[in-house]
Amino acid sequence: MDYVENQMADQASRDLGASALITPLNFILLSAVLYTCYALLRPAPPPVLPRDAPATVFRTYTPRTLLPFSGKDDTPVYLAVRGRIFDVSRGRNFYGPGGPYSNFAGRDASRGLACGSFDEDMLTEDLDGPLDKLEGLDSGQLEALQGWEERFLEKYEVVGRLMSVDDYEATQKA
Numbered sequence: 001m002d003y004v005e006n007q008m009a010d011q012a013s014r015d016l017g018a019s020a021l022i023t024p025l026n027f028i029l030l031s032a033v034l035y036t037c038y039a040l041l042r043p044a045p046p047p048v049l050p051r052d053a054p055a056t057v058f059r060t061y062t063p064r065t066l067l068p069f070s071g072k073d074d075t076p077v078y079l080a081v082r083g084r085i086f087d088v089s090r091g092r093n094f095y096g097p098g099g100p101y102s103n104f105a106g107r108d109a110s111r112g113l114a115c116g117s118f119d120e121d122m123l124t125e126d127l128d129g130p131l132d133k134l135e136g137l138d139s140g141q142l143e144a145l146q147g148w149e150e151r152f153l154e155k156y157e158v159v160g161r162l163m164s165v166d167d168y169e170a171t172q173k174a
Contacts, residue, residue, distance in 0.1 A: 059160040061085055062168050063108060063127040070106035071096030078159065080108040082145070083131070085160035086152045108162060110134060114145035128165045 061078075066085065069078035076089045077096050088095045088105075095101045101109075103118055112122035114137050124132055137145070163171070 056087060056157060056159045058158075059085075060168060060171070061160050061162050062165045063124055063131070063162070064165070066108075066162060067106045067127065071102070077105050079104045079106070080162040081110050081113065081149050081152055082134075083162045084149075084152075084158050085162055086156040087159045088152070088156050090156065108132060110145060111137070113148040114141040116144065130166070131162065131164045 061080075066078060066080060069076050071077035071089070071092055076087055077092055078085050078087055078089075079095060080086070091099075093099055095105050097105075099105075101118070103120065103123065104112060107123050108131065109123075111132050111134060112118060114134065115122060134142075134145075
């Protein structure tokens, strides 16, 4: 009988050991270990590269065709300096609607920047007439304008050139 009792005791202890291993805590620990192994060994997702901004086509503008690019209704904000059109949309807080330089948006800002003036009389009134030749500016004003132009060249993209209506029409006929 001792043998049978020993066999039963051994079987009971084995059953007890197996049931001691299968506990909710051990199941949670095993799950955590398996998930950690999976997380360490799984392949990394391919890197997502940032998209380039859509290409801007270099165009020729007249004062009238430049005017709509004032930032209103989520349009780009362009301004001209010495015949170059700059896309200053990244500086919308300054050049867009409500910004301190908003009167230059969609316009030739050359004279106003040179003179440090935001007055309307610094802007071209006749949109179909000749461009401002910047006559009457002194050397200090021309130097200030050059500084602005260099700043724009460093910071913003040139998207076109400004021409008078007469010059534009002449190039279209040729």
